[in-house]
Amino acid sequence: MVQSEESLRPLYRLMVGSGVVGVLILALGLATILKFAPPGQASGLKARIVGVYPYDPATHRVTGPASTHFPRTQPFAAKVDWSALPGGVVVGARWYNTLDEPVGGVGPATAASLAATGALVPVMTPPGLHANLPGNYTLAVTRYSRGQPVELLGREVVLVERSG
Amino acid sequence: MEAAYPRRWRPSRYGIAALLGGAVLLVATASSILSFLVRQVPARASLFGLPAVVLMVAGTYYGVRVLREHEEAHRRRDRVRAFFLLGAGMLLWLLVLDLFTFTQAAGPRVALLCALACLPTTAFGLFVIRRLDRNEKEPWRLVLIATAWGAIVSTSLVVWGESLWDAIAVRTLVPGPALDASIAYSAGIFEETSKGVAVLLLYLVMRDEFDDVVDGILYGAAVGLGFNFMESITYMTHLYAIFQPEGQGLDAAAAQWYSRQVLGLFFGHATYTALIGAGVGIARQLPRLRDRLVCIFCGFLIAIAAHFAWDAWVQFFPISQSAFGLVEIHLRTLFMEGPFTALVLLLLAMGLRVEGSALVRQLRAEAQSGTGTVEPEEVAVLASPWRRFRSRLRALGQSGLRAYLRLARLQRAQLDLAMERWHRERNEIDAPLEAEDLLRKRVLALRAAAT
Numbered sequence: 001m002v003q004s005e006e007s008l009r010p011l012y013r014l015m016v017g018s019g020v021v022g023v024l025i026l027a028l029g030l031a032t033i034l035k036f037a038p039p040g041q042a043s044g045l046k047a048r049i050v051g052v053y054p055y056d057p058a059t060h061r062v063t064g065p066a067s068t069h070f071p072r073t074q075p076f077a078a079k080v081d082w083s084a085l086p087g088g089v090v091v092g093a094r095w096y097n098t099l100d101e102p103v104g105g106v107g108p109a110t111a112a113s114l115a116a117t118g119a120l121v122p123v124m125t126p127p128g129l130h131a132n133l134p135g136n137y138t139l140a141v142t143r144y145s146r147g148q149p150v151e152l153l154g155r156e157v158v159l160v161e162r163s164g
Numbered sequence: 165m166e167a168a169y170p171r172r173w174r175p176s177r178y179g180i181a182a183l184l185g186g187a188v189l190l191v192a193t194a195s196s197i198l199s200f201l202v203r204q205v206p207a208r209a210s211l212f213g214l215p216a217v218v219l220m221v222a223g224t225y226y227g228v229r230v231l232r233e234h235e236e237a238h239r240r241r242d243r244v245r246a247f248f249l250l251g252a253g254m255l256l257w258l259l260v261l262d263l264f265t266f267t268q269a270a271g272p273r274v275a276l277l278c279a280l281a282c283l284p285t286t287a288f289g290l291f292v293i294r295r296l297d298r299n300e301k302e303p304w305r306l307v308l309i310a311t312a313w314g315a316i317v318s319t320s321l322v323v324w325g326e327s328l329w330d331a332i333a334v335r336t337l338v339p340g341p342a343l344d345a346s347i348a349y350s351a352g353i354f355e356e357t358s359k360g361v362a363v364l365l366l367y368l369v370m371r372d373e374f375d376d377v378v379d380g381i382l383y384g385a386a387v388g389l390g391f392n393f394m395e396s397i398t399y400m401t402h403l404y405a406i407f408q409p410e411g412q413g414l415d416a417a418a419a420q421w422y423s424r425q426v427l428g429l430f431f432g433h434a435t436y437t438a439l440i441g442a443g444v445g446i447a448r449q450l451p452r453l454r455d456r457l458v459c460i461f462c463g464f465l466i467a468i469a470a471h472f473a474w475d476a477w478v479q480f481f482p483i484s485q486s487a488f489g490l491v492e493i494h495l496r497t498l499f500m501e502g503p504f505t506a507l508v509l510l511l512l513a514m515g516l517r518v519e520g521s522a523l524v525r526q527l528r529a530e531a532q533s534g535t536g537t538v539e540p541e542e543v544a545v546l547a548s549p550w551r552r553f554r555s556r557l558r559a560l561g562q563s564g565l566r567a568y569l570r571l572a573r574l575q576r577a578q579l580d581l582a583m584e585r586w587h588r589e590r591n592e593i594d595a596p597l598e599a600e601d602l603l604r605k606r607v608l609a610l611r612a613a614a615t
Contacts, residue, residue, distance in 0.1 A: 011377055011446050011514055012459060018439070018507060019462025022469035029345045029476055037342035072409060096339060098406060133406050142338045149338040162409060 038150060045089065047141040047154035048081040055122050062120060068158050072131040077122035078139045078156060080114075087112030090144040091153065093121040098135025098160075101126070108144040134162040181368035184361060185221060191321055216256040220317050223249030227309050228369055250309075254316060270401040270408070278400040278417060285425040286311075286393045289434060293385045296512060297378055298549045299519055300579045306366070306373055310383045313362040314390025314437070321358040326350050341479070348475035352468040355391070359433070360440040360464055362387045367444045371593070375583055377515035380445020381438045381508060385430075388437035395433070396424040427494065431501035432474070435508055439467040442511045449592055470504040523547065526582040526589075537607040538578055546578055567614070574610040581607055 051066030055077035062077055070076045080093055091114065092107025104124035106114060121139060125132055139156040142149035226246035233239045270278075294307055329350035337343040363384050367374050374380070400417040407416040424432070443463015447456035481496045483489045524547045530538040538546070545551045552575050560568040581603045587593040588600060 008446060008449055008518065011511065011518070012450065012455065014511065014514070015443055015446050015459050015462045018466040019458075022462070022465035022467075025469035025473050026349075026465075029349060029472055032345040032476065033337075033342045035342075036340055036345075037337050094339065100339075102339075129410055131409070134409060135406055138334070138339075140339050149340060152336065152338050155335065162405070 036148065041143075041145065041150040043089075043143060043151060045085060045143065045151075045153050047091070047093075048084050049139065049141065049154050049156045050079040050081055052076055052078045052139070052156060052158050055120070057122065060120070060122075070132075070158060070160050071163070072134055072160055075122065075125070075132075076158070077120040079120060080141055080154070082111045082115035082119065085111035085115075085153070087115070091141065092144060092149065093139060093141045095121060095123045096138045096140065097123075097126075097133055098137065099133070103132075103137070108147075108149075132160045134160050136160075177368045177371070181365055184365055184368070188317065188321065188361060189217070189221065191324075194324075216253045217317055217320055219249050219253030219256065220312065223247075223251075223253055224309055224313065227305060231303065231306065231370065231373065250312060254312060270405040270413075274404055274413075274417075275397065275401050278397045278404075278421070281400075281421055282393050282396045282425050285421075285429055286389050289389045289429050290386060292430075293382055293389070293434070297382050298516060299378075299523055300375065300576070300583055302373055302379060302382055306370060307382070307386045310362060310366060310386040311390035311393070313365075314359055314387035314392075314433075315394040316390075318355070318358040318362060318387065318391050319394045321361075322354040325354040329354070341476075344479055345472075345476045348472045351475050352470075352472035355433075356436055356440065356464060356467045356471055359384075359387045359391055359437045360444075360467070363437065363441045363444050364460075367448060371448075374445070374448055375587070376449055376519055377442050377445035377511060378519055380441035380443070380448065381512050381515070382441070384437040384439065384441020384444070385434040385508075387441075388433035388435070389429070391437070392424060392429070392433040396421065399424065423493070427497055428501070431497055431505050435501060435505045436467040436471045438508045439463055439470065439504065439511075442508065442515075445515070449590060451591070466504075466507070470501070474500055520547065522586045523579065523582045526585040527578070530582060530585065535604055535608075537581060537604050537611070542578070546575060546582075570610065570614040574607065574614050577603065577607045577610050 052068065052070075053062035053066050053076060054064040054070070055062050055075040057075050062079060066079075067076075078093065078095075082091070085091060087110060089111050090108050091111050092105060092109070094105035095103045097103045103126060104122050106119045106121050109119075123132060123137060137158050137160055139154075139158075140152060141154035143151040143153055145151075223246050226242045226249060229242045230239050230246060233242060290307060290311060294301060294304075330347055333343055333346040333350070337346055363380065366383050367380070374383070400420045403416040403420055404413040407413045440463045443460050443466075446463075447459040450456045450459060478496070478500065481492075481500065483492045483496070524543065527538050527543045527546055528540075531540045531543055545555050556568050556571050556575070559571045581600070584593065584600050584603055593599075
């Protein structure tokens with residue numbers, strides 16, 4: 001039997017109340033995932049990423065063979081086989097640098113329109129920088145529904161080397 | 165000898181502590197083996213990290229023994245062992261961190277400079293949180309052990325869990341808020357659990373030095389500051405390596421230092437783990453097992469949620485490129501982390517109030533008992549940190565530094581005795597009644613030396 005005069009009940013209640021707030025916050029997080037990645041969106045489609053190539057921004061064409069490593073000063077772009085996807089599907093592709101910042105992309109547009117123009121997905125050097133930042137660059141090809149990306153159709157990672 | 169807490173299953177907490185410690189080692193071992201099988205995360209970090217973790221655990225074991233041992237010769241031997249084992253563990257881990265992981269690109273010199281930059285701020289943080297424990301300050305050794313666990317053991321435990329979770333998330337979720345939320349769950353759950361284990365171990369093993377919610381907050385914040393120290397070095401060197409080719413490496417590292425070691429020193433990891441510590445600290449004084457478990461669980465929940473909220477939703481508060489951006493960074497931290505830090509401060513204030521009033525009551529009772537350990541006129545002085553300090557200053561002015569230190573030891577022993585009485589009154593200790601008498605004898609001996 002505890003005989004102390006000091007009650008710990010207010011502290012206990014505050015802690016339990018905090019736990020309830022914690023549950024609400026975590027539930028809100030789950031709602032965020034459900035909103036931006038709604039379940040039941042799996043179409044079974046896969047985007048074929050042909051490769052990542054050195055890129056000439058002046059001519060908007062790829063040059064040379066595909067690679068997974070690039071010097072910092074070498075612009076590069078991904079080639080996606082848009083024609084392999086159903087023409088009416090709305091898709092897009094984005095590059096993310098090592099800091100997870102978007103650094104270039106195409107779409108969203110129908111796969112047919114992207115296939116018709118042979119759309120490449122080039123990486124854009126952010127303003128204020130002389131060349132691409134070193135580190136891993138991730139390409140994400142996604143399917144859109146009602147204006148928001150809902151399904152990951154393909155993914156590719158290349159490395160931008162520190163030297164060069 | 166009669167125990168004040170006469171439940172026969174009492175020592176089971178040592179068993180739970182051993183289980184937790186074993187689980188930590190198992191996770192670290194599994195992490196090391198997995199690193200060889202699947203080269204997804206920095207494999208060498210786990211390979212060399214495992215011996216570092218073992219050294220840290222062994223060092224902690226001897227460090228704890230120092231605090232519990234009564235024989236001076238044994239204390240000295242264990243102190244030396246703990247010192248060397250902890251030192252070796254820290255050096256090995258720094259070697260791992262500096263040479264083989266993120267700092268590989270930045271180089272050991274940059275890593276060392278980053279560590280040196282983070283040392284004074286982390287030390288300041290530890291000094292401040294220890295000062296907040298106004299009535300009965302915890303031993304520096306234990307505070308530093310908590311910090312070292314946060315910096316070395318906790319950081320190494322999360323590597324695989326987070327890497328695996330994140331690897332699955334990026335392959336299944338589209339980039340954007342959903343992926344950010346998933347990765348935030350990973351950071352919140354793994355990092356808070358790995359830090360919380362350190363607080364739980366302290367609660368289970370060092371019950372004598374883990375009195376209440378105030379101590380829980382202190383130890384939790386110390387673990388968080390240790391974690392924040394190591395994470396700051398990692399991010400500073402990582403961003404230095406990324407921006408250095410553009411000639412902006414120093415700026416990037418400095419911005420990280422300010423964000424994590426100045427602006428976020430008390431707001432981030434220190435706050436999250438302090439919330440876990442608060443839950444454990446309140447549980448320390450609850451009589452029913454169910455209430456204790458609920459309290460500890462709620463502490464973990466709110467800590468994970470606080471960490472999650474920052475990581476997942478910080479993107480909704482972008483910082484503009486204008487000069488006002490500097491103000492926005494501070495406002496964002498205050499708005500997003502402030503409520504959780506305010507909660508810690510509220511718990512601390514309530515805890516100090518409960519602790520303060522209990523100590524005053526116990527000091528009065530001790531003074532009335534006529535044992536001579538506490539004189540009636542000393543009660544008011546002992547109850548106030550400021551008046552205690554002034555009385556020590558008086559001793560310093562009258563008889564020099566040794567008198568100051570002797571009086572400080574006497575006051576500490578008197579408060580220890582009052583705290584012991586409080587715990588015994590609440591049936592919260594498992595030490596026999598003789599332990600209290602030993603404290604009385606110690607106070608009387610210190611009083612004799614002081615006069």
